Amino acid sequence: MAAALAACASTTSPGAVDVDRRQLLIVPAEQVEQMARVSFNEQNDKARAAGKLVTQGPEYERVRNIAARLQQQAPVFRPDAAQWKWELALIDSPELNASCAPGGKITVYTGIMRTLHLTDDELAMVIGHEVAHALREHGRERVSQAMAQNLLGSVVFGALQTSEAQAKMAGQVADVLLTLPNSRKNETEADKIGLELAARAGFNPAAAVSVWQKMAAASTGARPPEFLSTHPAHDSRIAELTAMQAAVVPLYEAAR
Ligand SMILES: [Zn+2]
Numbered sequence: 001m002a003a004a005l006a007a008c009a010s011t012t013s014p015g016a017v018d019v020d021r022r023q024l025l026i027v028p029a030e031q032v033e034q035m036a037r038v039s040f041n042e043q044n045d046k047a048r049a050a051g052k053l054v055t056q057g058p059e060y061e062r063v064r065n066i067a068a069r070l071q072q073q074a075p076v077f078r079p080d081a082a083q084w085k086w087e088l089a090l091i092d093s094p095e096l097n098a099s100c101a102p103g104g105k106i107t108v109y110t111g112i113m114r115t116l117h118l119t120d121d122e123l124a125m126v127i128g129h130e131v132a133h134a135l136r137e138h139g140r141e142r143v144s145q146a147m148a149q150n151l152l153g154s155v156v157f158g159a160l161q162t163s164e165a166q167a168k169m170a171g172q173v174a175d176v177l178l179t180l181p182n183s184r185k186n187e188t189e190a191d192k193i194g195l196e197l198a199a200r201a202g203f204n205p206a207a208a209v210s211v212w213q214k215m216a217a218a219s220t221g222a223r224p225p226e227f228l229s230t231h232p233a234h235d236s237r238i239a240e241l242t243a244m245q246a247a248v249v250p251l252y253e254a255a256r
Contacts, residue, residue: 121207128194
C-alpha cells in the first residue's frame with residue numbers, strides 16, 4: 001500500500017489546459033515501455049511482411065512531419081520526452097485507427113486519413129491526442145489498474161528472464177493496452193493535452209472539433225472507426241473541445 005501510494009503522482013506538467021491528477025502507477029515505466037516496444041515491433045514486422053508498412057512517399061512524409069512537430073512540443077508537458085526514442089509506423093490498411101504506445105511509438109493507419117479525408121490540422125489533432133495518452137502514461141495506468149485487480153494473473157514484473165516469458169507478458173500487456181477502453185477522464189486529459197500540443201505546433205485548434213464531428217458521422221456508417229473502441233466518444237466531447245479553444249488559441253496565434 002505504501003509503495004502504491006508513493007507511486008501516485010501526476011506524470012505531466014499541467015500546461016495551459018491545466019491537466020493535473022494523481023495517477024496509480026505501480027508498474028515500472030521501463031517494463032511497460034519494453035512490452036510496448038515488443039508489441040510495436042511485432043506489429044511492424046507483420047505489416048512489413050504483408051507489404052503494408054509505408055516508409056516513404058507523400059503520405060508518409062506528411063504524417064512524419066506532423067508527428068515531428070508535435071514531438072517537439074512534448075517537453076512542455078514532460079522534459080524527459082525529449083529523450084524518448086520516438087518511432088512512427090504508417091500502415092496501409094482501411095482501419096480508422098491511430099495509437100501511440102508508451103514511450104512514443106506512434107502508429108497511424110492510412111484508413112483514418114483517407115476515409116475521413118483528414119486535413120493536416122485534423123490529423124495533428126488525432127496524433128496529438130494519441131501522443132497525449134503516452135505522455136500521461138495512461139497505458140501504464142491501465143496496466144497498473146489491471147495488476148491491482150489481478151487481471152494480469154500471477155506474472156511478476158521484473159522477473160522476465162526468458163524471451164518466451166517476455167513474449168507472453170508482452171501479449172498480455174498488449175491486450176490491456178489495445179483492447180481496454182480509456183476512461184472518460186483519460187479521454188478528456190488526452191483531448192486537452194493533444195489540443196495544446198497541436199496548437200503550440202501551429203495547427204488550428206478548431207480542427208479538434210471538426211475531426212470529432214467526422215468521427216461521429218463515421219460511427220453511424222457500415223464501418224465504425226476502430227478508434228472509438230479504445231477511445232470512447234461521449235456526447236459532451238465536442239462541447240468540451242469547443243470550450244477548450246480559448247486556452248489554446250493564443251498559443252496557436254503565437255506559433256503561426
Ligand atoms: Zn483517447
